[in-house]
Amino acid sequence: MRDNYLEEYYSFLRFPSVSTDAKFADKVRECAAWVSQKLEKIGLESKVVPTPGHPIVWARNKHRNGRPTVLIYGHYDVQPPDPLELWDSPPFEPVLKNGYVFARGATDNKGQIFSHILGLQETIEKNRDLPVNVDLVIEGEEEVGSQNLGKFLTDNRDALKCDVVLVSDTGMIARKTPTLSYGLRGVAALEVKVTGPKIDLHSGIFGGAVTNPATALARLLATLHDQNGHIAVPGFYDDVVPLQDWERESWRKLPIDPDSEMLEETGAPSLFGEAGFSTLERIWARPTAEINGMGSGYQGPGTKTVLPSHAMAKLTFRLVPNQNGDAIIDLVKKHFQKNMPTGVTLEMTSGHSGPWYLTDPHNKFGQAAQRALKKAFNKDAALIREGGSIPIVSDFRKILGVETLLIGLALQDCRAHSPNENFPLENLEAGIRMNQAVLEELAG
């Protein structure tokens, strides 16, 4: 099998399965068909399930009572390749250079889900069966918000009953270092609009006599934090579960230098965050209040001496266990109302939200994953959380009632979502071993 997996991987990568652009809809469908046929070829029962958007490929082995059921999730859709001029080779013509395959989707997520497929194939070729019951759910809309996945899970809740979900769509903390992500932050959005005069005013004729809404908004936003980077909204941290000692300890020992990596990646002149916490703690285990956008008055070239009629800011709060999105938004609204400058009105609109995720990496599934990762990589797994949010993980918990093992294979320099996306073949091969080891360990 190893002889021609590269050619098959390339075939998978050649589909421009860009989910966000309607002009690629045919290619997305062809890609789904290709995945489904591949899964049938390796001995699984597979079908392409239509949705109002792009189809979901759903495959399974013959389920047998008395053994665990594992749902492996992935996606075959990819990000748009733009800007094309920044690619060294065409995004949908994979090339191998120094052990790295360059193509859109090489890592995210075709390479990672393909390593699972190859792992299953090898096991079936060797043992004629898998050690556990497996469902593969490979969707085509992850890059556009997985809008039809929830309904698919709900519609097929009974058939998809399982013990645990495996997802390889996150990162490895460093090269050759297997990584189990056991936590994600949640998110809650709030838009704030401050209105003063009914129209933009002449700042000479009126300036001084009425509140400037941009000034009012700036003063309001300045109340979000104190000087030490703590969020100053009363009650904001009340439900935050303190970091556990083993986590602080284990993150401190990770084989990375988070501060210099963060400086390098962001290009920020220096790091800054909540006093009393390390960089990793700040992004993985502490909530934030971020301004995503802010606007008021005249933003074009030169000067326009207006006193703006209104000013707005878009905020998102990253949440950690056990914060509740609705409760946090309520606290912030109350805080803003209490700190309202005079002379303006305040409109606040809640936006989308998604819950945080935390699973115990030391429960039986977590332990099985750790043992498997050690077997596949010959190295202890790094146990980390991530700062972002992965809504599908909450769907698996909410709809199927199960935990998710996030065992991603992406490296920092794989350039997911960017030009020159690439995937090292050593990770593809590690993924094959990882798939086999995890299923064995979960079989018990």
Next chain:
Amino acid sequence: MRDNYLEEYYSFLRFPSVSTDAKFADKVRECAAWVSQKLEKIGLESKVVPTPGHPIVWARNKHRNGRPTVLIYGHYDVQPPDPLELWDSPPFEPVLKNGYVFARGATDNKGQIFSHILGLQETIEKNRDLPVNVDLVIEGEEEVGSQNLGKFLTDNRDALKCDVVLVSDTGMIARKTPTLSYGLRGVAALEVKVTGPKIDLHSGIFGGAVTNPATALARLLATLHDQNGHIAVPGFYDDVVPLQDWERESWRKLPIDPDSEMLEETGAPSLFGEAGFSTLERIWARPTAEINGMGSGYQGPGTKTVLPSHAMAKLTFRLVPNQNGDAIIDLVKKHFQKNMPTGVTLEMTSGHSGPWYLTDPHNKFGQAAQRALKKAFNKDAALIREGGSIPIVSDFRKILGVETLLIGLALQDCRAHSPNENFPLENLEAGIRMNQAVLEELAG
């Protein structure tokens, strides 16, 4: 003469002399020619002086030694009439309704400068001469920044040597209340840009570990004022000349209700300004720090969870005697530098500036103007300052070395710059009387 002045006023108003729009350039030139011919018809020597932009009309009577020289300034260009659909009648087809003439330019400035022209005409018809030497300078670029006026004044400095300038391009405090504006605020602009990461970052993956530039900017802008509306930049008020008792007293007695008018005009939910000062004091005699525009990150619909790379704000400061624009900008820059949040860099760019203006309404010219206004309106003149800036007034002081008497005839509801601009005939007639009375009083 009175019989046909309305028809001539209408002819003047029918020219769409919109200076900002190149497609009206011919009409602007025709309008200048019409004005110049009118001035010749009443017995003045007049010429149309070309500039790189729109021409300047320059007329004068025969100057005689031993009597004062008065420069009367006005402009024949007008604001664009848009939005057209909000006009009740076409902007360049003047109509008379209940004593008000509706047309673009009816007040600003054709009506006001025409009343001066009619005043001169009447005096010449009666006395065959004017009581003083007069220069009329009527430009065509006031609405686009008077960019060629300064050079015209400099080029003709000797010929334009005069004792005082008369300008009717400001407002009357109330109907039938003659008004002498003796002060204007200056202005100084500063643009501030705060930069953090080199590109917009994912707020989940990076949020918490680096400074958010929008938050940093908000915190910086919040240091501009204290809670009582005072500007909190150290040294900002050092050069401010305190209001004089007679001014406070006289403004308090003005026949207007500034607070309710301000609420009505602005539509702001309430008034707010520097503690310890009335509304009129705040806009006429106190400096301000206004945010004219502010922008950062994502401002479109919905949510985009970015941590923005940068944030900017455009500021203007209104200045009062004896503040110096450059010195104020330096103080603000120092203040911002001192209050810089960590983790970001700060770029500050000074913009345009213009000096404040203050003349003593009780000097000999001011007294002459007050007597003349009382004669023309049969009521004591209100002595006021204005919150805006009129750069030409500084040009007259700087280039010609003379003071300006601002004796405007615009009412609040004349809608200068807006649809349905109008001018009451009673103001046109009062302007005729005012022109005659002022020249008589200045003749001594």
